[in-house]
Amino acid sequence: GFANVDLHRPKRQGFPEVVFGEGKTADQIIAIVRTLKEHDDRVLVTRVTQDKAAAVRALFPELVYHDVARLLYWKKEQAKTKETDAYIAVICAGTSDLGVAEEAAITAEMFDCEVRRFYDVGVAGIHRLFHHIEAIRAATVSIVVAGMEGALPSVVSGLVSHPVIAVPTSVGYGAHFQGLSALLTMLNSCAPGISVVNIDNGFGGGYSAALIHRLACQKG
Amino acid sequence: GFANVDLHRPKRQGFPEVVFGEGKTADQIIAIVRTLKEHDDRVLVTRVTQDKAAAVRALFPELVYHDVARLLYWKKEQAKTKETDAYIAVICAGTSDLGVAEEAAITAEMFDCEVRRFYDVGVAGIHRLFHHIEAIRAATVSIVVAGMEGALPSVVSGLVSHPVIAVPTSVGYGAHFQGLSALLTMLNSCAPGISVVNIDNGFGGGYSAALIHRLACQKG
Amino acid sequence: GFANVDLHRPKRQGFPEVVFGEGKTADQIIAIVRTLKEHDDRVLVTRVTQDKAAAVRALFPELVYHDVARLLYWKKEQAKTKETDAYIAVICAGTSDLGVAEEAAITAEMFDCEVRRFYDVGVAGIHRLFHHIEAIRAATVSIVVAGMEGALPSVVSGLVSHPVIAVPTSVGYGAHFQGLSALLTMLNSCAPGISVVNIDNGFGGGYSAALIHRLACQKG
Amino acid sequence: GFANVDLHRPKRQGFPEVVFGEGKTADQIIAIVRTLKEHDDRVLVTRVTQDKAAAVRALFPELVYHDVARLLYWKKEQAKTKETDAYIAVICAGTSDLGVAEEAAITAEMFDCEVRRFYDVGVAGIHRLFHHIEAIRAATVSIVVAGMEGALPSVVSGLVSHPVIAVPTSVGYGAHFQGLSALLTMLNSCAPGISVVNIDNGFGGGYSAALIHRLACQKG
Amino acid sequence: GFANVDLHRPKRQGFPEVVFGEGKTADQIIAIVRTLKEHDDRVLVTRVTQDKAAAVRALFPELVYHDVARLLYWKKEQAKTKETDAYIAVICAGTSDLGVAEEAAITAEMFDCEVRRFYDVGVAGIHRLFHHIEAIRAATVSIVVAGMEGALPSVVSGLVSHPVIAVPTSVGYGAHFQGLSALLTMLNSCAPGISVVNIDNGFGGGYSAALIHRLACQKG
Amino acid sequence: GFANVDLHRPKRQGFPEVVFGEGKTADQIIAIVRTLKEHDDRVLVTRVTQDKAAAVRALFPELVYHDVARLLYWKKEQAKTKETDAYIAVICAGTSDLGVAEEAAITAEMFDCEVRRFYDVGVAGIHRLFHHIEAIRAATVSIVVAGMEGALPSVVSGLVSHPVIAVPTSVGYGAHFQGLSALLTMLNSCAPGISVVNIDNGFGGGYSAALIHRLACQKG
Amino acid sequence: GFANVDLHRPKRQGFPEVVFGEGKTADQIIAIVRTLKEHDDRVLVTRVTQDKAAAVRALFPELVYHDVARLLYWKKEQAKTKETDAYIAVICAGTSDLGVAEEAAITAEMFDCEVRRFYDVGVAGIHRLFHHIEAIRAATVSIVVAGMEGALPSVVSGLVSHPVIAVPTSVGYGAHFQGLSALLTMLNSCAPGISVVNIDNGFGGGYSAALIHRLACQKG
Amino acid sequence: GFANVDLHRPKRQGFPEVVFGEGKTADQIIAIVRTLKEHDDRVLVTRVTQDKAAAVRALFPELVYHDVARLLYWKKEQAKTKETDAYIAVICAGTSDLGVAEEAAITAEMFDCEVRRFYDVGVAGIHRLFHHIEAIRAATVSIVVAGMEGALPSVVSGLVSHPVIAVPTSVGYGAHFQGLSALLTMLNSCAPGISVVNIDNGFGGGYSAALIHRLACQKG
Numbered sequence A, B, C, D, E, F, G, H: 001g002f003a004n005v006d007l008h009r010p011k012r013q014g015f016p017e018v019v020f021g022e023g024k025t026a027d028q029i030i031a032i033v034r035t036l037k038e039h040d041d042r043v044l045v046t047r048v049t050q051d052k053a054a055a056v057r058a059l060f061p062e063l064v065y066h067d068v069a070r071l072l073y074w075k076k077e078q079a080k081t082k083e084t085d086a087y088i089a090v091i092c093a094g095t096s097d098l099g100v101a102e103e104a105a106i107t108a109e110m111f112d113c114e115v116r117r118f119y120d121v122g123v124a125g126i127h128r129l130f131h132h133i134e135a136i137r138a139a140t141v142s143i144v145v146a147g148m149e150g151a152l153p154s155v156v157s158g159l160v161s162h163p164v165i166a167v168p169t170s171v172g173y174g175a176h177f178q179g180l181s182a183l184l185t186m187l188n189s190c191a192p193g194i195s196v197v198n199i200d201n202g203f204g205g206g207y208s209a210a211l212i213h214r215l216a217c218q219k220g
């Protein structure tokens, strides 16, 4: 058919191929989901509109749709569940960043990570971050999501001793250039220990964090 | 002559014309300084190299040259001095931002403002800022100078109740684009109360702050 | 809940948190407005569409909606009113800049400033500006709003002796790049005393001006 | 040889080919000048460094070198001289724009136009422009040269009834981006009647103005 | 009212103010048209949608609407008509550039210029241009409109001896960046005698050409 | 003094502050190194020129200088050494990327990580990568350094199951824009599991990898 | 009429003019198609929406519409058909690039080339490409279509010995900038033998490949 | 060693690896040249400065250095020579583009292609191109090199029926942005049949043309 699903991934990378839903028709997504469900124990489709989700769920009602994160997903009952107290911290600056933060959090959960959420704690009122700093410090890795000037990852990274994955969002206007400003901020951070994914790429942030978390949990 | 010095300024704006030294020859600067000294009680030339400064000072040894700020300046003895306890806070993120911070501080001092300096207090080690926060809060206006990701003005502005003038610097590399990244950060700040001047424009920051400070001091 | 409203602001900054309405649902705005009304004596929501405004006003009919400025706001009857003759000048270049100019003017009024408006006085017919120049000179601070080439703040700043806050707008086309051209013009002004806020950020301009105006009015 | 000089130009366009000196060796310039002198009654080479000029003048001492404009030129004694009172106004904003303004003025003179210069009359002290406005209004066409925010052409064009050629310069720093800011300003001018040439392209401005001036002088 | 129409223009510049229709409501346009009709002998409104045009014409049926050029205009019967054989050449590269070319042509006609049109003669089939070259050479000034790579003005300018006004259009896709590519091409032309207006600014091109044409026609 | 070294870092983050050598004078570096040596068991200075390194080593000959990586560093004899077989893979595309790759590798080694190097294995001859793929797969984390089109991290990440830190370099020319092209490539990778640091930021890549490696090694 | 169809092309270039459908009305397309059908043995219109295609096909039902490639086309029965086993390889990275890949493939077929398609073989799962590498190596020329990071042409070009035409697509988001990222990747490829067409320009890629293929087939 | 020369290339691609000389030391180049000379019958190093060339030639005097093209090269006596009348046309717009044009021409010659040069035939004097058009039409493929506005490939491609490889150069100033303007022009050409390589990438243009030329010559 038109698609050439990469079914070697679980073997090669430990996780099945995730479907990029944007720009695919509902029919294309249905065909790919069918193939994946036959071979894998979980399915994740990103950037799915409500309409397409409804069309897919008409055939596969066991898939869950999360409309803020725009994710469509399913995990086999017997799929591996976490066996550790360790968790990933997902932190976001403003309420407008919620969609991207949830995309990151659910992606990580899909790959068997425990997640704790710390939302609306941006630098304009920095006491809100300090309120949670001990719980954040205890995480294995932080995913920090921010739009506007995107300063939050720098502040967080200066306060913790674990890796920080920064996710810029397109929330902003004017000289924000659809997230470019926040992206540049994060790439130029003076606080070391930050690495960055694409604008609005909650999935990418969640996935990289899950890889790191898996390393932290594969204890002796 | 080639130049048309704006001698109405002290009347129109309260401050004499400041000379933009970049791209002017030593001879051009000397000619302008001569005219200004005849009419005004102070002279300020910005962005002057060491060589040009020496050439000018050979003729006008009373001018002071500050090599970090690259300023050349002089004030008549009897020029108005401050009559108030109020001060401007000049804050900078890293030691590499010193030149721009000093350009701002000395500019403000040239226009009869009291200044207090808070240097190397960037967000990567945010406790350094908190250490001085009470003294900063007590200022009339803050000039916050930062390169790299330029996050410091957002944090400061969230903690004070006076206006913040943000000055991005070209300190950084790669996706910093000679200060563009820091500039965008400051324009997109989620903390209100910040206005921004051009990259490395310490003079502009100092001048705007001096105008604000003058308003604050013209009490009753 | 999803939001973490910063209720310390009046204490920390003298003004309550202003809500960024863009990208928030009507329900989210309603929840935040409810919290704010319980704690503060005024509420301001920016960038609100007509539809969302109607939904919020169905529950809080005391809120006023200004459709050109896209602001939704309310002040307690007993809220502090001005006690001074001083005023902020809000100046705009063309009739297309009205929305942003009004956002600035009303924001300043919300924070208890007196405002005088000087509209459609752009540089293409500069006699229109000169007509009002005495009244503008008498202000504490000017907010100058301009799209297209954004030259107005330079001309104004050369004629007054108080601080100028420049607000670029996205009015223009072609090589205007949604306001980038006007923004750059303002950042590069050869007239000192100008500081700049983000494109279309009338709120930011009004807020910064209000902070400066407050300093000017706290007379002895 | 390596070059293919366009000797049809005087016939096709009324003016001989002008040599772009940048990136050519002194030897290449000498070879081209030799060919041009054999066929034409004038020679103009732009963007010539002092060193190259000296090398060329060693062989052709009759060529004049102007070091501010970086032009090398020569006109046959009997070359056509002006027969009219009409003149082009060359206006510049600051003393740092002198080089580009002179490149424009001399180019126009090379093509037999009368020129009047109005220098250092930028918008930060706009009274300096008004001082000369009647003489400017009487020109056939204005060339307006400006760096920094580049606002001067808008103001001039609003005050005259002839065409304005705007020449942005690379004078500025930070978010000026080597003249891009001034260029955008001029392209977005709200005052009609302005057309624009490349950054620092004094030659192009002078040439276009000369073409217009020639039309104005070819009276009945 | 909200607008401050510049009624001095005919005196100052020989042409009345032209209305920028984009971003104005039908009601705003009606109010301005009413004022202008009272004082001037012609009215021109640019960038008017079909809907707004209909609303204005309901009140002022004597106004003509041109839907390709998106212009709304009217001239008093007794308004000055041309008294010369001279004409402006309006040249465009592809059929997709028609709207901008017509905006330029009609603007010039509104200001009493004779116009001749040469359309769809782009460089991909350059014999189409050569077919008309004698008639183009005979014009006073050429307006050359082109999108895509925008190469046509360079070719035309190399073949004529009069000024060329280049108008880039936003026709193109991908790395065209809404006309930026064509704009840069025109600014960097190796053929002298070209000056440039903003992307899609047919009005600006027509207006500048009209000013030049007027000079050429004011013979003896 | 001028600098405000962040001495809390080892406590807060497990690693001492690293000095950004660019733009600091030799004297400033010496002062900071002196302070750090008094408090910490290792010192790392980045982006140091040969001249400055010599000046520092005149006083502190125990510091090592690596001229390709432009690093200056020192570790106390008794500083913690690795206790594990695990290693970080440092991979680079071309020989021109060596400097940045070494900056990353040595940074990681400074923070007690084992490192294996795989150099000059870019995608133009992809068999060179496959030759080493088993050893790369066995690493805890890969740092992939590439200039030009920067495609290598995508290929590597598709073949391994651990996190990939991508470091774009400024090696390239023309439309490479000093590394921007490679940076964008890495941010847009279709292979998940990649996060990115600034252009030429070998230090940042090494530091982030070290944080991840530490997690992987803190077994049971 | 409004259009000036270039009917010399088959003589000059061997292929008739192709119509750029974007921004043309159905009526304009109909008029051009009518002219072309009278003179040529094939017609190709690019970037046609479903609606316009239906309107054209109402009059010319013999035209075929391909809705993924958005092409409208027709070939006379007796039009030349291929006389060779040689073929062009059309390769694409992901299923979202299908539209552009089909535009390229059908364009090549319209100009009498044999085509073989290799779809969804992007670098994230590079074994999919290796699976087809022998068939790809046997082609005369490859058209490689890719969005996201656009790394596929580099990998293909390193494995084949024929020319590669790279076509970047606008598939991606965030720092992809509508295909700019993929375009830059391809221009900066370290693998020689790649030349690039505009973003989403499947037509241009197919046309250039057809010219090359024609050379390869004109054997002895 | 540090480098991992790709010695499979002649087998895989028919041509040996070409060395990118920029950013390599003379010693590195010497080491690579030694390896290549042992395995291949020709060596080509690009972007070599005069100094490095001298150092390499001290050891390998049989290598030729071309200082305009900045190439260093050598071919074994018995290396294959051309057996056909077919040739590649290398066309350039101005004398400043000579270096890049020669880089392209010599690269093609190194890979056994016959080349004819047509230099200084830019669009400002288009008759110069027409003078040579028949010889250009007879080529198998054209390499068109142009800086400034980069319009030449469009004009050439409209006149020939073979593929055109366009090479933008960084010759220009101001809004040329080091070749970006010419690059965009070429990518947006309205004349089909053009594909583009990186700015100043004469090597890439010559290599792609050689691959095409080889196809054209492998006759029956």
Ligand SMILES: Nc1ncnc2c1ncn2[C@@H]1O[C@H](COP(=O)(O)O)[C@@H](O)[C@H]1O
Residues within 6 Å of the ligand: A094, A095, A096, A124, B189, B190, B191, B192, C017, C018, C019, C020, C021, C046, C047, C201, C203, C204
């Ligand atoms: N129009 C606006 N532009 C920029 N910042 C705003 C605007 N309106 C409100 N804000 C700020 O945005 C923050 C609230 O963001 P949020 O938590 O998303 O509601 C507060 O710090 C406000 O000061």
Ligand SMILES: Nc1ncnc2c1ncn2[C@@H]1O[C@H](COP(=O)(O)O)[C@@H](O)[C@H]1O
Residues within 6 Å of the ligand: A189, A190, A191, A192, B094, B095, B096, B124, F017, F018, F019, F020, F021, F046, F047, F201, F203, F204
């Ligand atoms: N090459 C580098 N790139 C980015 N950040 C660095 C680099 N080297 C050191 N740093 C960071 O820069 C900060 C020190 O800056 P400074 O106070 O200017 O010495 C520390 O937070 C370091 O972690």
Ligand SMILES: Nc1ncnc2c1ncn2[C@@H]1O[C@H](COP(=O)(O)O)[C@@H](O)[C@H]1O
Residues within 6 Å of the ligand: E094, E095, E096, E124, G017, G018, G019, G020, G021, G046, G047, G201, G203, G204, H189, H190, H191, H192
């Ligand atoms: N999708 C396309 N992208 C770029 N050029 C095209 C496309 N389709 C047709 N063309 C070219 O556009 C020109 C026709 O433009 P027009 O006169 O506007 O129809 C011809 O030279 C075609 O080769």
Ligand SMILES: Nc1ncnc2c1ncn2[C@@H]1O[C@H](COP(=O)(O)O)[C@@H](O)[C@H]1O
Residues within 6 Å of the ligand: F094, F095, F096, F124, G189, G190, G191, G192, H017, H018, H019, H020, H021, H046, H047, H201, H203, H204
């Ligand atoms: N001027 C050039 N521009 C782009 N690529 C080049 C150039 N010269 C050589 N190359 C390629 O660069 C690679 C060699 O890179 P390196 O390993 O750094 O020598 C080979 O794939 C060459 O084909």
Ligand SMILES: [Mg+2]
Residues within 6 Å of the ligand: A093, A094, A095, A120, C003, C004, C005
């Ligand atoms: Mg909030």
Ligand SMILES: [Mg+2]
Residues within 6 Å of the ligand: B093, B094, B095, B120, F003, F004, F005
């Ligand atoms: Mg520091």
Ligand SMILES: [Mg+2]
Residues within 6 Å of the ligand: C093, C094, C095, C120, E003, E004, E005
């Ligand atoms: Mg108006």
Ligand SMILES: [Mg+2]
Residues within 6 Å of the ligand: B003, B004, B005, D093, D094, D095, D120
């Ligand atoms: Mg001056």
Ligand SMILES: [Mg+2]
Residues within 6 Å of the ligand: E093, E094, E095, E120, G003, G004, G005
């Ligand atoms: Mg056409």
Ligand SMILES: [Mg+2]
Residues within 6 Å of the ligand: F093, F094, F095, F120, H003, H004, H005
């Ligand atoms: Mg190599």
Ligand SMILES: [Mg+2]
Residues within 6 Å of the ligand: A003, A004, A005, G093, G094, G095, G120
């Ligand atoms: Mg796929």
Ligand SMILES: [Mg+2]
Residues within 6 Å of the ligand: D003, D004, D005, H093, H094, H095, H120
């Ligand atoms: Mg020439």
